[in-house]
Amino acid sequence: MTPSSTSGLDRFNALEERAAAAVLHEVCASSEWGSRLLAGRPYPDTDALLAAGDAAVAALTGADLEEAMAGHPPIGRPRPGDPASAREQRGMAGAPEELRAEMLELNLAYQERFGHVFLVCATGASGEQLRDAxxxxxxxxxEREREIVRRELGKINRIRLTRLAEGA
Incomplete structure:
Protein backbone atom coordinates (compact mmCIF):
# COMPACT_ATOMS: atom_id res chain seq x y z
CA MET A 1 0.00 0.00 0.00
CA THR A 2 1.35 3.41 -0.90
CA PRO A 3 1.57 6.18 1.68
CA SER A 4 -1.04 8.22 -0.21
CA SER A 5 -3.62 5.40 -0.01
CA THR A 6 -3.00 5.07 3.71
CA SER A 7 -3.36 8.81 4.28
CA GLY A 8 -6.57 9.07 2.22
CA LEU A 9 -8.13 6.15 4.04
CA ASP A 10 -6.83 7.42 7.38
CA ARG A 11 -8.39 10.84 6.71
CA PHE A 12 -11.71 9.19 5.84
CA ASN A 13 -11.62 6.98 8.94
CA ALA A 14 -10.90 10.03 11.12
CA LEU A 15 -13.72 12.20 9.79
CA GLU A 16 -16.55 13.17 12.08
CA GLU A 17 -19.62 11.07 11.21
CA ARG A 18 -21.57 13.83 9.46
CA ALA A 19 -18.56 14.75 7.31
CA ALA A 20 -17.90 11.08 6.49
CA ALA A 21 -21.57 10.66 5.52
CA ALA A 22 -21.28 13.64 3.17
CA VAL A 23 -18.17 12.16 1.57
CA LEU A 24 -19.91 8.81 1.11
CA HIS A 25 -22.95 10.54 -0.39
CA GLU A 26 -20.64 11.93 -3.08
CA VAL A 27 -19.61 8.35 -3.85
CA CYS A 28 -23.16 6.95 -3.85
CA ALA A 29 -26.43 8.79 -3.27
CA SER A 30 -28.06 5.84 -1.48
CA SER A 31 -28.37 6.71 2.22
CA GLU A 32 -28.57 2.99 3.08
CA TRP A 33 -25.31 2.32 1.26
CA GLY A 34 -23.65 5.20 3.09
CA SER A 35 -25.00 4.07 6.47
CA ARG A 36 -23.61 0.58 5.96
CA LEU A 37 -20.17 1.96 5.14
CA LEU A 38 -20.23 4.37 8.06
CA ALA A 39 -21.04 1.50 10.42
CA GLY A 40 -17.92 -0.36 9.28
CA ARG A 41 -15.41 2.36 10.10
CA PRO A 42 -12.54 2.37 10.70
CA TYR A 43 -11.35 0.37 7.72
CA PRO A 44 -7.91 -1.25 8.07
CA ASP A 45 -7.16 -1.02 4.35
CA THR A 46 -8.62 -0.23 0.94
CA ASP A 47 -9.58 -3.85 0.31
CA ALA A 48 -11.77 -3.84 3.42
CA LEU A 49 -13.43 -0.59 2.33
CA LEU A 50 -14.09 -2.00 -1.16
CA ALA A 51 -15.48 -5.25 0.27
CA ALA A 52 -17.83 -3.26 2.50
CA GLY A 53 -18.92 -1.19 -0.51
CA ASP A 54 -19.61 -4.34 -2.54
CA ALA A 55 -21.62 -5.89 0.29
CA ALA A 56 -23.62 -2.69 0.71
CA VAL A 57 -24.46 -2.57 -3.02
CA ALA A 58 -25.57 -6.21 -2.92
CA ALA A 59 -27.92 -5.44 -0.01
CA LEU A 60 -29.67 -2.45 -1.62
CA THR A 61 -33.41 -2.71 -2.08
CA GLY A 62 -35.16 -1.47 -5.20
CA ALA A 63 -35.89 1.84 -3.48
CA ASP A 64 -32.24 2.16 -2.42
CA LEU A 65 -31.15 1.58 -6.02
CA GLU A 66 -33.57 4.27 -7.18
CA GLU A 67 -32.06 6.67 -4.65
CA ALA A 68 -28.55 5.80 -5.84
CA MET A 69 -29.45 6.29 -9.50
CA ALA A 70 -31.02 9.67 -8.77
CA GLY A 71 -27.51 10.88 -7.91
CA HIS A 72 -26.21 10.20 -11.43
CA PRO A 73 -26.64 12.56 -14.37
CA PRO A 74 -27.50 11.15 -17.81
CA ILE A 75 -24.60 9.97 -19.96
CA GLY A 76 -23.50 12.82 -22.18
CA ARG A 77 -24.60 15.49 -19.71
CA PRO A 78 -22.19 15.50 -16.75
CA ARG A 79 -23.29 17.51 -13.75
CA PRO A 80 -21.98 21.10 -14.15
CA GLY A 81 -19.16 21.90 -11.75
CA ASP A 82 -18.72 18.25 -10.75
CA PRO A 83 -15.19 17.13 -11.64
CA ALA A 84 -15.97 13.46 -10.87
CA SER A 85 -18.93 13.49 -13.26
CA ALA A 86 -16.85 15.15 -15.98
CA ARG A 87 -13.92 12.75 -15.43
CA GLU A 88 -16.17 9.69 -15.53
CA GLN A 89 -17.91 10.81 -18.71
CA ARG A 90 -14.74 11.96 -20.47
CA GLY A 91 -15.51 9.63 -23.40
CA MET A 92 -18.41 11.88 -24.37
CA ALA A 93 -16.47 15.14 -23.98
CA GLY A 94 -15.23 15.31 -27.57
CA ALA A 95 -18.10 13.40 -29.15
CA PRO A 96 -19.46 14.80 -32.40
CA GLU A 97 -22.80 16.60 -32.26
CA GLU A 98 -24.49 13.74 -34.12
CA LEU A 99 -23.45 11.27 -31.40
CA ARG A 100 -24.52 13.68 -28.65
CA ALA A 101 -27.96 14.04 -30.25
CA GLU A 102 -28.28 10.27 -30.58
CA MET A 103 -27.31 9.81 -26.93
CA LEU A 104 -29.94 12.32 -25.85
CA GLU A 105 -32.57 10.41 -27.83
CA LEU A 106 -31.44 7.05 -26.47
CA ASN A 107 -31.28 8.37 -22.90
CA LEU A 108 -34.86 9.61 -23.17
CA ALA A 109 -36.03 6.28 -24.61
CA TYR A 110 -34.27 4.42 -21.81
CA GLN A 111 -35.78 6.65 -19.11
CA GLU A 112 -39.23 6.20 -20.61
CA ARG A 113 -38.81 2.41 -20.76
CA PHE A 114 -37.24 1.83 -17.34
CA GLY A 115 -38.23 4.92 -15.34
CA HIS A 116 -34.70 5.92 -14.36
CA VAL A 117 -31.42 7.22 -15.71
CA PHE A 118 -29.22 4.89 -17.79
CA LEU A 119 -26.53 3.88 -15.33
CA VAL A 120 -23.25 2.60 -16.69
CA CYS A 121 -19.66 2.72 -15.52
CA ALA A 122 -18.48 5.22 -18.15
CA THR A 123 -14.89 5.49 -16.94
CA GLY A 124 -12.58 4.70 -19.85
CA ALA A 125 -15.41 4.17 -22.35
CA SER A 126 -15.65 6.07 -25.63
CA GLY A 127 -18.82 7.85 -26.69
CA GLU A 128 -19.46 5.11 -29.24
CA GLN A 129 -19.05 2.38 -26.60
CA LEU A 130 -21.49 4.18 -24.32
CA ARG A 131 -23.98 4.56 -27.16
CA ASP A 132 -23.67 0.88 -28.06
CA ALA A 133 -24.19 -0.17 -24.42
CA GLU A 143 -35.49 -7.52 -14.14
CA ARG A 144 -32.36 -8.03 -16.25
CA GLU A 145 -31.75 -4.30 -16.37
CA ARG A 146 -32.02 -4.04 -12.58
CA GLU A 147 -29.26 -6.68 -12.26
CA ILE A 148 -27.04 -4.76 -14.68
CA VAL A 149 -27.71 -1.47 -12.89
CA ARG A 150 -26.63 -3.01 -9.58
CA ARG A 151 -23.43 -4.34 -11.17
CA GLU A 152 -22.65 -1.00 -12.86
CA LEU A 153 -23.31 0.89 -9.62
CA GLY A 154 -20.87 -1.42 -7.87
CA LYS A 155 -18.18 -0.68 -10.48
CA ILE A 156 -18.72 3.08 -10.17
CA ASN A 157 -18.62 2.94 -6.38
CA ARG A 158 -15.40 0.87 -6.41
CA ILE A 159 -13.67 3.45 -8.62
CA ARG A 160 -14.84 6.30 -6.41
CA LEU A 161 -13.95 4.51 -3.17
CA THR A 162 -10.50 3.73 -4.50
CA ARG A 163 -9.97 7.40 -5.32
CA LEU A 164 -11.19 8.30 -1.84
CA ALA A 165 -8.81 5.84 -0.18
CA GLU A 166 -5.93 7.10 -2.29
CA GLY A 167 -6.68 10.64 -1.24
CA ALA A 168 -7.61 11.82 -4.73
Whole structure:
Protein backbone atom coordinates (compact mmCIF):
# COMPACT_ATOMS: atom_id res chain seq x y z
CA MET A 1 0.00 0.00 0.00
CA THR A 2 1.35 3.41 -0.90
CA PRO A 3 1.57 6.18 1.68
CA SER A 4 -1.04 8.22 -0.21
CA SER A 5 -3.62 5.40 -0.01
CA THR A 6 -3.00 5.07 3.71
CA SER A 7 -3.36 8.81 4.28
CA GLY A 8 -6.57 9.07 2.22
CA LEU A 9 -8.13 6.15 4.04
CA ASP A 10 -6.83 7.42 7.38
CA ARG A 11 -8.39 10.84 6.71
CA PHE A 12 -11.71 9.19 5.84
CA ASN A 13 -11.62 6.98 8.94
CA ALA A 14 -10.90 10.03 11.12
CA LEU A 15 -13.72 12.20 9.79
CA GLU A 16 -16.55 13.17 12.08
CA GLU A 17 -19.62 11.07 11.21
CA ARG A 18 -21.57 13.83 9.46
CA ALA A 19 -18.56 14.75 7.31
CA ALA A 20 -17.90 11.08 6.49
CA ALA A 21 -21.57 10.66 5.52
CA ALA A 22 -21.28 13.64 3.17
CA VAL A 23 -18.17 12.16 1.57
CA LEU A 24 -19.91 8.81 1.11
CA HIS A 25 -22.95 10.54 -0.39
CA GLU A 26 -20.64 11.93 -3.08
CA VAL A 27 -19.61 8.35 -3.85
CA CYS A 28 -23.16 6.95 -3.85
CA ALA A 29 -26.43 8.79 -3.27
CA SER A 30 -28.06 5.84 -1.48
CA SER A 31 -28.37 6.71 2.22
CA GLU A 32 -28.57 2.99 3.08
CA TRP A 33 -25.31 2.32 1.26
CA GLY A 34 -23.65 5.20 3.09
CA SER A 35 -25.00 4.07 6.47
CA ARG A 36 -23.61 0.58 5.96
CA LEU A 37 -20.17 1.96 5.14
CA LEU A 38 -20.23 4.37 8.06
CA ALA A 39 -21.04 1.50 10.42
CA GLY A 40 -17.92 -0.36 9.28
CA ARG A 41 -15.41 2.36 10.10
CA PRO A 42 -12.54 2.37 10.70
CA TYR A 43 -11.35 0.37 7.72
CA PRO A 44 -7.91 -1.25 8.07
CA ASP A 45 -7.16 -1.02 4.35
CA THR A 46 -8.62 -0.23 0.94
CA ASP A 47 -9.58 -3.85 0.31
CA ALA A 48 -11.77 -3.84 3.42
CA LEU A 49 -13.43 -0.59 2.33
CA LEU A 50 -14.09 -2.00 -1.16
CA ALA A 51 -15.48 -5.25 0.27
CA ALA A 52 -17.83 -3.26 2.50
CA GLY A 53 -18.92 -1.19 -0.51
CA ASP A 54 -19.61 -4.34 -2.54
CA ALA A 55 -21.62 -5.89 0.29
CA ALA A 56 -23.62 -2.69 0.71
CA VAL A 57 -24.46 -2.57 -3.02
CA ALA A 58 -25.57 -6.21 -2.92
CA ALA A 59 -27.92 -5.44 -0.01
CA LEU A 60 -29.67 -2.45 -1.62
CA THR A 61 -33.41 -2.71 -2.08
CA GLY A 62 -35.16 -1.47 -5.20
CA ALA A 63 -35.89 1.84 -3.48
CA ASP A 64 -32.24 2.16 -2.42
CA LEU A 65 -31.15 1.58 -6.02
CA GLU A 66 -33.57 4.27 -7.18
CA GLU A 67 -32.06 6.67 -4.65
CA ALA A 68 -28.55 5.80 -5.84
CA MET A 69 -29.45 6.29 -9.50
CA ALA A 70 -31.02 9.67 -8.77
CA GLY A 71 -27.51 10.88 -7.91
CA HIS A 72 -26.21 10.20 -11.43
CA PRO A 73 -26.64 12.56 -14.37
CA PRO A 74 -27.50 11.15 -17.81
CA ILE A 75 -24.60 9.97 -19.96
CA GLY A 76 -23.50 12.82 -22.18
CA ARG A 77 -24.60 15.49 -19.71
CA PRO A 78 -22.19 15.50 -16.75
CA ARG A 79 -23.29 17.51 -13.75
CA PRO A 80 -21.98 21.10 -14.15
CA GLY A 81 -19.16 21.90 -11.75
CA ASP A 82 -18.72 18.25 -10.75
CA PRO A 83 -15.19 17.13 -11.64
CA ALA A 84 -15.97 13.46 -10.87
CA SER A 85 -18.93 13.49 -13.26
CA ALA A 86 -16.85 15.15 -15.98
CA ARG A 87 -13.92 12.75 -15.43
CA GLU A 88 -16.17 9.69 -15.53
CA GLN A 89 -17.91 10.81 -18.71
CA ARG A 90 -14.74 11.96 -20.47
CA GLY A 91 -15.51 9.63 -23.40
CA MET A 92 -18.41 11.88 -24.37
CA ALA A 93 -16.47 15.14 -23.98
CA GLY A 94 -15.23 15.31 -27.57
CA ALA A 95 -18.10 13.40 -29.15
CA PRO A 96 -19.46 14.80 -32.40
CA GLU A 97 -22.80 16.60 -32.26
CA GLU A 98 -24.49 13.74 -34.12
CA LEU A 99 -23.45 11.27 -31.40
CA ARG A 100 -24.52 13.68 -28.65
CA ALA A 101 -27.96 14.04 -30.25
CA GLU A 102 -28.28 10.27 -30.58
CA MET A 103 -27.31 9.81 -26.93
CA LEU A 104 -29.94 12.32 -25.85
CA GLU A 105 -32.57 10.41 -27.83
CA LEU A 106 -31.44 7.05 -26.47
CA ASN A 107 -31.28 8.37 -22.90
CA LEU A 108 -34.86 9.61 -23.17
CA ALA A 109 -36.03 6.28 -24.61
CA TYR A 110 -34.27 4.42 -21.81
CA GLN A 111 -35.78 6.65 -19.11
CA GLU A 112 -39.23 6.20 -20.61
CA ARG A 113 -38.81 2.41 -20.76
CA PHE A 114 -37.24 1.83 -17.34
CA GLY A 115 -38.23 4.92 -15.34
CA HIS A 116 -34.70 5.92 -14.36
CA VAL A 117 -31.42 7.22 -15.71
CA PHE A 118 -29.22 4.89 -17.79
CA LEU A 119 -26.53 3.88 -15.33
CA VAL A 120 -23.25 2.60 -16.69
CA CYS A 121 -19.66 2.72 -15.52
CA ALA A 122 -18.48 5.22 -18.15
CA THR A 123 -14.89 5.49 -16.94
CA GLY A 124 -12.58 4.70 -19.85
CA ALA A 125 -15.41 4.17 -22.35
CA SER A 126 -15.65 6.07 -25.63
CA GLY A 127 -18.82 7.85 -26.69
CA GLU A 128 -19.46 5.11 -29.24
CA GLN A 129 -19.05 2.38 -26.60
CA LEU A 130 -21.49 4.18 -24.32
CA ARG A 131 -23.98 4.56 -27.16
CA ASP A 132 -23.67 0.88 -28.06
CA ALA A 133 -24.19 -0.17 -24.42
CA UNK A 134 -27.28 2.01 -24.22
CA UNK A 135 -28.67 0.58 -27.45
CA UNK A 136 -28.04 -2.98 -26.27
CA UNK A 137 -29.62 -2.46 -22.87
CA UNK A 138 -32.81 -0.91 -24.22
CA UNK A 139 -33.91 -4.43 -25.17
CA UNK A 140 -33.52 -5.86 -21.66
CA UNK A 141 -36.36 -6.87 -19.41
CA UNK A 142 -36.82 -4.70 -16.33
CA GLU A 143 -35.49 -7.52 -14.14
CA ARG A 144 -32.36 -8.03 -16.25
CA GLU A 145 -31.75 -4.30 -16.37
CA ARG A 146 -32.02 -4.04 -12.58
CA GLU A 147 -29.26 -6.68 -12.26
CA ILE A 148 -27.04 -4.76 -14.68
CA VAL A 149 -27.71 -1.47 -12.89
CA ARG A 150 -26.63 -3.01 -9.58
CA ARG A 151 -23.43 -4.34 -11.17
CA GLU A 152 -22.65 -1.00 -12.86
CA LEU A 153 -23.31 0.89 -9.62
CA GLY A 154 -20.87 -1.42 -7.87
CA LYS A 155 -18.18 -0.68 -10.48
CA ILE A 156 -18.72 3.08 -10.17
CA ASN A 157 -18.62 2.94 -6.38
CA ARG A 158 -15.40 0.87 -6.41
CA ILE A 159 -13.67 3.45 -8.62
CA ARG A 160 -14.84 6.30 -6.41
CA LEU A 161 -13.95 4.51 -3.17
CA THR A 162 -10.50 3.73 -4.50
CA ARG A 163 -9.97 7.40 -5.32
CA LEU A 164 -11.19 8.30 -1.84
CA ALA A 165 -8.81 5.84 -0.18
CA GLU A 166 -5.93 7.10 -2.29
CA GLY A 167 -6.68 10.64 -1.24
CA ALA A 168 -7.61 11.82 -4.73
Missing amino acids: LRDRLGNTA
